[in-house]
Amino acid sequence: MVLEVRDLSVERGGIPVLTGLSFDLAAGQALILRGPNGAGKTTLLRTLAGLQPALCGEISGTQETIAYSGHSDGLKAMLTVAENLTFWAEVFGQKGIDRAMKAYALEPLAERLAGTLSAGQKRRLGLARLLVTARPIWMLDEPTVSLDTQAVAQFAQAAQAHLMSGGAALIATHIDLGLEAQVLDVAPYRARLDAKAGASDEAFL
């Protein structure tokens, strides 16, 4: 198991959103998170990525193994595509961006400033960042927003290759990626509003 989650509760703004969540993620496995808007998919991913503390429950598997990709791609408008990608590769201690550039067909755009890209092209660059992190667990929040069908296929292919090489992925998405993946619907774990699970000192921590 690369990631084990036991009886996890997550909160947003001091209010519990999901409670009693347990699941495992093994190497080579993908888990698709589903649920209506506001169900807590993003909050769950942010908690697992270590960006916010869990209300209670256990997460095993270290944060050092996670590559997180949120709603925004962390791109600098005044840097070129290659510079943006090289920066993230260096931050993650990796060299070489060629494989990532190729996987998302970014080579023709390499010298363009990221600020001049279209929304879909920016997203492709954001997803290419995952390939230069060399981390085993991908945590993706709506990765296919603003991608065209061709780019979605590129993403599915990259994700498939990642899984084949022993990685794992946790993906919150509404569309069918064509991956062999388990589906976890978070709606049944929705916290009741009267469930006050501790966290009275939340504001001070």
Next chain:
Amino acid sequence: MKALLIRDLKLAFRAGGGFGLGLAFFLIVTVLVPFGVGPQSELLARIASGILWLGALLACLLSLDRLLALDWEDGTLDLLATSPLPLEAALSTKALAHWLTTGLPLVLASPVLGILLNLPGAGYFWLVISLLLGTPALSVIGIFGAALTVGVKRGGLLLSLLVLPLYVPTLIFGAEAARRGAAELDPTTPLLMLAGITAGTIAVMPFASAAALRVNLR
């Protein structure tokens, strides 16, 4: 860390990076003061070191707003927080980049602007030394303020209110060292105090900033 430093320097020098904003403000303040004070060269010579220090401090304050806000808006901070680079190191690096693009140019420009303010000849050396010792503290305290206010929309006012009191000791000892230097007195004591403040803030502030930022990233 090197990658982050290089990226921040590159961004500062490209269009819209804000390099030169602080420098231009510093220039404007020191050019306008003689017009406001009038043609009294003795008075100007007396207040020159104080004005230069105040100008440098306000110029630094002006650029703090963008220090983390831009990285927050485009999601870079979230991704940096999940990267192998500790937030403390990332924020120290960003403070260093801020000093290199804001503090250091101010230090280098100050002797030239000292001429406009009729700074006495003995004062130039000590002015540069005091600014060189003091401005790093302005950057690291600034990044703490920026980390505290990063999620706040239009947090510039709050940031200034939070940071200004923390800047006061640096201003007092920095301006005092420069004044003593200009008056041909011994500036050792205020310089040591200034260096102490800078060393202390460099040691402590990255941890405080990272803690504040972690809370704000939730």
